Amino acid sequence: MSFKIAYLLPYESTPHVYVVKSEETTDPQYGCKPQDRSLTMLIKTGIVNLDKPSGPTSHEVASWVKKVLGLEKTGHGGTLDPGVTGVLPVALGPATKVIGALLSAGKEYICVMYLHGDVEEKKIRNVLNLFTTNLYQRPPIKSSVARRLRTRRIYYTQFMEMKGRFVLFxxxxxxxxxxxxxxxDIGEALLCGAHMSELRRSRTGEFREDSLCTLQDLNDAMKLYQEERNPEYLKNLIIPMEKAVHHWKKIYIRDSAVDAIAHGASLAVAGVLYLEKTIEKDEQVAVMTQKGELVAFGVALMSSARMLKVFHGLCVSTKKVFMERGVYPHWKSTPKEIIP
Structure with missing residues (x-):
């Protein structure tokens, strides 16, 4: 009997479970579901899941996307070295503010490692398993961050194939x-030495290889839109920014509370409809509309259990706003009291 081993990033092992505090229907004349946005809105609030080619830097690739789409600003979700290929989410316009959310999502790579000596496959498998843990790492000399010793978590490793001294994992x-x-470090543990030969990023959170597009795809789609006014091809290449917070814990709010948050107000308990069951005090959360639109990032001022029990006070301190003002109707009042 064979068993399929699941290789999951941390957030995938814990399903989203929501609890209802109150019920209310959403008004269809305000806002819209992320998947129903126009091309103009997608370009302002979307992310392109780009297949980075070998050669240019991540910054250069993001700049090319900016030029192709005629934008003032773009940002990428995690630097890849020039020789590395694969998943590079590029946020468009104001959506660059959401790209930091991907830092907590985890990443996946496919690597070709070259061994400096002959080693049996069984030993390689055993050593790879030993590295599925917290590791101490110091960034290399050629890096964009300070070379301080730090810990990083390896969630899983999978031996895939071996040919001579080349190991694919x-x-x-x-x-x-x-x-x-x-x-x-794996080479040191094998007592033979090793170095990275090739590397490709296959995942950044929910951004995977099955939705990748190339720079040529994007350029062709933009030309088709400009010449024939056909937006469908280009729309299919731009993903709503909400996908970047798929792994975040969320709180869904009333339509009447959205514009207050858009103006920077904190979220009152009275505005909550349903929320993630496991939110703890001081945890970062995403505030969402009933249509699934990202309104803001914030810090929970109380746990989910307390939000369900109380009916007054503020429950989320707003830190970063994504919803434009005026998309939803103006609020009637903003509660001031904070429940400790």
Whole structure:
């Protein structure tokens, strides 16, 4: 009997479970579901899941996307070295504010490692399993961050194939993990030495290889839109920014509370409809509309259990706003009292 082993990033092992505090229907004349946005709105609030080619830097790729789409600003979800390929989410316009949410999602890579000596496959498998843990890493000399010793989590490793001294393996890890350093450490553990030969990123949170597009795809789609006014091809290449917070704990609110949050107000308990069951005080959360639109990031001022029990006070301190003002009707009042 064979068993299929699941390789999951941390957030995938815990399903989202929501509890209802109150019920209310949403008014269809305000806002819209993320998947129903117009092309103009998608370009302002979307993310392109780009297949980064080998050669250019991540910053150069993001700049090319900005030029192709005629935007003032773009940002990418995690730097890849020039020689590394694969998943590079590029946020468009104001959506660049959401890209930091991907830091807690985890990443997955497919790596080709070259061994400096001959090693049996069984030993390689055993050593890979030993590295499925917290590791100490110091960023390499050529890096964009300070070279301080830090810990990074390896969530899983999977031996895939071996040919001669070349080893193909999959690794799921915390953002900021240096796979080149991981290969070096694996080589030390094998007592033969090793280095990274090739690397491809296959996942960044919910952004996977099955939704990738190339720079050429994006350029062709933009030309088709400009010349024939056909937006469908380009729309299919832009993903709503809400996908970047798929792994975050969420609170869904009333239509009447949305515009207050858009103006920077904190969320009152009275505005909550349903929420993640496991939210703890001081935890970061995403505030959402009933249509699934991202309104803001905030910090919970109380746990889910307390939000369900009380009926007055503020429950989320707003930190970063994404919803434009005026999309939803103006609020009638903003509660001031904070329940400790």
């Amino acid at each position: 999959r690794v799921g890890c915390e953002a900021g993990t240096y796979i080149r350093k991981l290969c070096f």
